[in-house]
Amino acid sequence: MDRRMVGEFEVSAIxxxxxxxxxxxxxxxxxxxxxxxxxxxxxxxxxxxxxxAVYGVGHNETLVGEVLKDRRGDYVLASKCGxxxxxxxxxxxxxxxxxxxxxxxxxxxxxxxxxxxxxxRWDRRVPIEDSVGALADLVAEGKIRAIGLSEVSAxxxxxxxGVHPITALQTEYSPWTxxxxxxxxxxxxxxxxxxxxxxxxxxxxxxxxxxxxxxLEPGDFRLGMPRFQGENFEQxxxxxxxxxxxxxxxxxxxxxxxxAWLLAKDENIVPIPGTTNPVHMRENAAAADIRxxxxxxxxxxxxxxxRTVAGxxxxxxxxxxxxxxx
Numbered sequence: 001m002d003r004r005m006v007g008e009f010e011v012s013a014i015x016x017x018x019x020x021x022x023x024x025x026x027x028x029x030x031x032x033x034x035x036x037x038x039x040x041x042x043x044x045x046x047x048x049x050x051x052x053a054v055y056g057v058g059h060n061e062t063l064v065g066e067v068l069k070d071r072r073g074d075y076v077l078a079s080k081c082g083x084x085x086x087x088x089x090x091x092x093x094x095x096x097x098x099x100x101x102x103x104x105x106x107x108x109x110x111x112x113x114x115x116x117x118x119x120x121r122w123d124r125r126v127p128i129e130d131s132v133g134a135l136a137d138l139v140a141e142g143k144i145r146a147i148g149l150s151e152v153s154a155x156x157x158x159x160x161x162g163v164h165p166i167t168a169l170q171t172e173y174s175p176w177t178x179x180x181x182x183x184x185x186x187x188x189x190x191x192x193x194x195x196x197x198x199x200x201x202x203x204x205x206x207x208x209x210x211x212x213x214x215x216l217e218p219g220d221f222r223l224g225m226p227r228f229q230g231e232n233f234e235q236x237x238x239x240x241x242x243x244x245x246x247x248x249x250x251x252x253x254x255x256x257x258x259x260a261w262l263l264a265k266d267e268n269i270v271p272i273p274g275t276t277n278p279v280h281m282r283e284n285a286a287a288a289d290i291r292x293x294x295x296x297x298x299x300x301x302x303x304x305x306x307r308t309v310a311g312x313x314x315x316x317x318x319x320x321x322x323x324x325x326x
Contacts, residue, residue, distance in 0.1 A: 001045035001288045004270050006194040009021070009076045009147050009239070014049030014259060014290040016041045016281070017198055017274030018024035019222035022056030025204075026217030029276040031063075036160060036278045038067045040076050044285045049169075051109075051274045052080035052120055053101050057089055058108055065110035072111055073152070078168075078196075079105050080120035080150060082131070091321065093123030095134030102138055116149035118170060119160075122323050128156055129163050136164040148196070151322040154187035166193050171324055173269070174234075174258055175243075175304035176206060176227075177313050182325040188268060197262055200220060200271035205236065206243060206304070207255035207280075224315055232311035242303055250296050259287035261300050 002013040019313070021034045021038055028034070049068075051060045062147065063078060068075070081101040087091045098119070105114065117138065119131050141213045146167035149160055158168055169188055173180045174194070188195045201207045209215065213228050222228045225237055240254075247257040255273070262271045265274070273284045291298075310320065312326075 001004045001047075001248075001285060004194075004267060006048070006076070006116065006270060009048075009050035009146070011076050011270060012046050012285075013263060013270065014046070014284060015050055015272040016046045017080075017272040018049060018051045018060055018071050018273040019055045020276050021063060023054075024221045025276075026220045028056065028059070031070045033276065033278070034063060034065050037276060037281050038064065039071075040278050041281055041285075042068070042071055044282050046285060048078070048200075048270065049075050049270070050078045051084070051171035052084040052118075054080070054089055054120060055104050057084060057087060058104070061108035065108050070316055075113065076115045077109065078116040078118065078148065079109065079114050080118040080148075081105070081194040082120040082123060091121055092118065093121075093131040094162055095130055098131060098134045099138065099305070102143055106143065112144060113214070113240045114144045115144060116146045116148050116168060117144035118150045118152050118168070121187075121321055122149070122152050123324075128152075128160050132160045132163045132200045137174075139164070146251050153323045153325050154183035156323050157184065157187050157191070157193065161191050161193070166191070167197050168194040170196040170198055171274075172199045172301060172313060173262065174202045174206060174301050175201045175261060176239075178306045178323050179313075179326060180325075184325065185266065189266075195269045196264070197269055197271040198285035200262055200273050201255045201258040206258050207239065207253070208240060208244060210236065211240075224318075225313065226315060227309065227313065229311065235310040239304055239308060243300075246296070248301055250290075250292060252290050253283060255284060256287035256290055257300065259284060260290040260292045261297060263288065264292045264297050
């Protein structure tokens with residue numbers, strides 16, 4: 001697989017988001033299947049794996065640590081803090097909590113150092129400078145190698161970068177979520193910060209995996225997202241048919257079209273699709289070899305964008321927890 005730079009780390013152009021193996025999209029897959037995804041990803045050329053303390057409230061980090069402890073040198077490890085307190089989910093950006101979370105994560109991941117450690121959400125009760133200062137202490141102590149931020153705005157990124165260099169900013173980016181294009185992508189280029197795109201296939205929608213929301217499992221958090229509800233969903237389905245036609249014209253799957261579109265946007269972007277399916281994992285990896293024409297990129301831009309997608313990406317409660325431009 002082609003390589004891209006995330007700070008000092010040379011990583012696969014497409015990384016693996018591990019969240020769905022433990023969290024958010026209904027019941028996690030069986031352990032044996034999760035192991036096939038993780039081990040298979042390294043065999044398929046992924047060298048950038050993304051987890052977090054909050055995914056399954058420790059389950060995902062434990063899974064990654066147990067399954068891949070003998071291959072720790074084969075990949076760059078990213079994890080996150082700020083959305084747990086002990087063994088409970090809670091937004092808390094206090095320095096002492098971030099440091100405690102890191103200690104717990106190191107044990108679960110069975111590693112001495114986390115390569116890239118993100119502040120998962122900015123807790124507005126704590127100045128961003130204080131939270132990033134705590135992560136800078138962890139760098140100095142050799143417990144993490146680099147600092148990232150997730151779901152923050154350009155001004156917040158710049159404030160944080162003034163305390164300690166920020167290596168990566170992670171937020172949702174795909175043809176149907178364009179918020180980063182408002183200001184964050186430009187700020188990342190200006191500061192030399194890598195942009196890591198999560199949910200790069202529209203939370204599975206643009207891959208064609210969700211055509212009937214009644215088939216989603218109880219607990220699937222997409223059920224609470226406006227784009228998957230009522231008239232919004234019906235309107236978005238009409239876009240999907242046309243997007244699949246574009247993928248056929250491009251000679252790839254719809255998921256691969258999303259990933260190739262992101263890679264074509266900027267060499268600074270590294271998408272991290274997640275999946276519980278080993279076949280889809282390999283399909284996503286193959287997208288790194290797809291080169292889209294400028295015309296195809298433009299056709300995707302014109303079809304799926306902030307004007308044609310119905311519904312906001314988050315409901316009010318979830319939107320209140322992020323700092324991104326909207």
